[in-house]
Amino acid sequence: MADEIKLTLSRYNPDKDGEYTTQTYTIPYHNDWSILDALNHIKAELDGSISYRWSCRMAVCGSCGMMVNGTPRLTCSTYLNEFYPGEISLEPLANFPVVRDLVVDISDFMAKLTSIKPWIIRKNKKDEVDVSSEYLQTPAQMTVYRQQSLCINCTLCYAACPVYGLHPEFIGPAVIALGYRYNNDSRDEGKEERRKVLANEAGVWKCTVVGDCTEVCPKHVDPSAAIQRTKVDSAISWFFSKLTGRGE
Amino acid sequence: MSLIKRINALEPLWWSLFGLGGTMAAFLFPVHIFIQGVAIPLGWVSSELLHYERLVVFLHSPIVKIYLFLLIVPPLFHAAHRIRLTLEDLRIEWLDRVLPLLCYGGAILLTIMTLIVLL
Incomplete structure (x- = not known):
């Protein structure tokens, strides 16, 4: 079996239940994947309902910031290999109101x-x-x-x-x-x-x-x-x- | 304006003293710790240097008095500012109301005591 890595995402949907929960996804591990690549994989293959912001994928636009294991990071330039074989937790940026899942109101x-x-x-x-x-x-x-x-x-x-x-x-x-x-x-x-x-x-x-x-x-x-x-x-x-x- | 608000309005003054004190402490304290805490106890420098009669004469020089004032007083305000900012982050309401007074008041009191001893 191929290597796998677990990502735990903060979930929040004000239209549904308005409760803050978490959801864990297990995805194939790729040495050269950024966390943003992993999120795009989850969105495309596992769960289309997750919300997060991103655009340029090269640390220029500044929209994919999240709390990665408790530290604010750009997910496009933070790689899975930094955490593997450990798990990764993703939360919306601290100190801002949450709009939905990993999206904050700035x-x-x-x-x-x-x-x-x-x-x-x-x-x-x-x-x-x-x-x-x-x-x-x-x-x-x-x-x-x-x-x-x-x-x-x-x-x-x-x-x-x-x-x-x-x-x-x-x-x-x-x-x-x-x-x-x-x-x-x-x-x-x-x-x-x-x-x-x-x-x-x-x-x-x-x-x-x-x-x-x-x-x-x-x-x-x-x-x-x-x-x-x-x-x-x-x-x-x-x-x-x-x-x-x-x-x- | 309440007293605490008046004290807080002087923030540029407190911060300047904080900066000056930090600089003094960073440059001068290591020298004193080295000479008095390491070099003399280990016998690298003769302990005659700290002999009472010698020091009394030394301390009468106005230049030494100015030096000691700068060595002692700005770091007091550095400590006062740092303690205040650290404790403020704990967000204890009654403490916030007296903290600036305690910290800067304490530093001013110790400054006066320093002047009394030096002059």
């Missing part, structure tokens, strides 16, 4: 993402629509923010962050990392606008430097470092505003 994240204005802001608004002029950037200037620009919005860092779990108002690792990315872009002039979102109690000051965001990030964005660097910046502007008597 609208809270999407609202926070927009609030940080993750695009290049110019003081002269004409610059943003005028595409005829060039905004040159040296490789050194790009290096400053490149790491944080690699974020794919997969929300694994939100599932890993205990602070976000305890305080849902926290704007969270990826959003702060993106704020850092645009603030440190030499073409951007929107630092003041973003400060209102970054430098307050629901912003960088909520972070307690757990560092799990950086641990789980599949693109090595290092949100924790971005948060701590933004804290330095926010603290300097706070001291400055206290000294000069200007409002923050």
Whole structure:
């Protein structure tokens, strides 16, 4: 008999019974299968009723994140061979409301993402629509923010962050990392606008430097470092505003 | 604004002291642990270095006083901030209401005691 591996999936269907249950599937083991391949096998061959999100299969779209044996991972780049001959448990991403089975509702994240204005802001608004002029950037200037620009919005860092779990108002690792990315872009002039979102109690000051965001990030964005660097910046502007008597 | 809210509004100050204290502790503590905890007991460095009369004269120098202040005080605030954040995650409501006061108040009290001893 061919080798087999067991996957236990969280099941939840609000239209049926609304109960959280689990279901175990035994599937053939392939050394080169990702967990997403296994889920697609289950969906196609064993149980068409399971729900999960996926798209690109190459860690670019950021939609297939799940709790794999309790840790947030992208299932397209997590392989069965890491766990075989052990079993695998799959749960929806922690800290988010569950829509169905392994699908979570990330609208809270999407609202926070927009609030940080993750695009290049110019003081002269004409610059943003005028595409005829060039905004040159040296490789050194790009290096400053490149790491944080690699974020794919997969929300694994939100599932890993205990602070976000305890305080849902926290704007969270990826959003702060993106704020850092645009603030440190030499073409951007929107630092003041973003400060209102970054430098307050629901912003960088909520972070307690757990560092799990950086641990789980599949693109090595290092949100924790971005948060701590933004804290330095926010603290300097706070001291400055206290000294000069200007409002923050 | 309640006292606790006022304390929390100073978060950038607490965090800056936390950062300064962490840096001081990381750079200076190992040196002291090595000299006083390893090198002298093992006889690599003469224990005459810690002789009372010698130290008393040494401690009267203003530079040494500033050094000791920086060695002792910022790490107090580092500890206060870290203890506060760790205990806050336990979400004990009555504790949350007094915690900032206990932690930073304790650090300020110990700072005053340090100044009394040094000056």
